[in-house]
Amino acid sequence: MRQGRILVIDDDPDITDAMSVILENKGYEVRIAHDSDQGRERLKEAKPDLIILDVMMRTSQEGFEFSREVKQDEQFKDIPILMLTGVKEKKGIDFKSAAGDKSWLPVDGFLDKPVKPNVLIEKVQDLLSSPKA
Numbered sequence: 001m002r003q004g005r006i007l008v009i010d011d012d013p014d015i016t017d018a019m020s021v022i023l024e025n026k027g028y029e030v031r032i033a034h035d036s037d038q039g040r041e042r043l044k045e046a047k048p049d050l051i052i053l054d055v056m057m058r059t060s061q062e063g064f065e066f067s068r069e070v071k072q073d074e075q076f077k078d079i080p081i082l083m084l085t086g087v088k089e090k091k092g093i094d095f096k097s098a099a100g101d102k103s104w105l106p107v108d109g110f111l112d113k114p115v116k117p118n119v120l121i122e123k124v125q126d127l128l129s130s131p132k133a
Contacts, residue, residue: 003027004049004128009039009066010084011057015113019052022117023124036066043076050128053107055085064105071106080127081106086113 006028008019013034020030031046033039035057042048051070055063063083070076083105109127111119 005029005031005046006050006052006124007031007033007039007042007048008052009033009036009042009057009063010052010054011035012054015054015084019120022120026121028124036062036069039066040069043070047076048079050124051079051081052124053081053083055083067106080108080130082109082111082123082127083107084111084113084115 003026006023008016008023008030009032010016010019011034016032016034020032023030031042031048033042039051039053043051053063053067057063059065063085067081067083070079070081108130109123111123
């Protein structure tokens with residue numbers, strides 16, 4: 001039984017491959033994109049139930065820009081976004097402290113890389129079961 005469709009956007013193929021295995025083993029249908037351009041294509045091809053989004057891809061702001069774009073689009077604004085990032089480890093910046101500011105950082109959840117499979121599944125289930133805004 002399909003649990004939901006998840007779009008994973010991350011420029012690291014090892015991360016997307018690992019997430020695909022973890023999520024598909026729990027019954028989720030997974031679509032992959034390696035940058036925001038591919039993410040836009042996948043978003044339009046098959047509207048996901050959840051987006052898992054990296055912060056830094058081609059630029060250090062690409063994930064933020066993509067999340068703002070999605071949340072401003074009437075067709076996609078209700079899709080929850082889970083931001084998965086290694087920024088804290090790489091640069092010492094903790095974006096969780098700004099997660100409440102939906103205009104600056106319009107995401108619905110945060111996880112730091114590396115993430116344990118059970119933590120990922122728990123957060124995905126939580127976001128998918130939350131009532132839409």
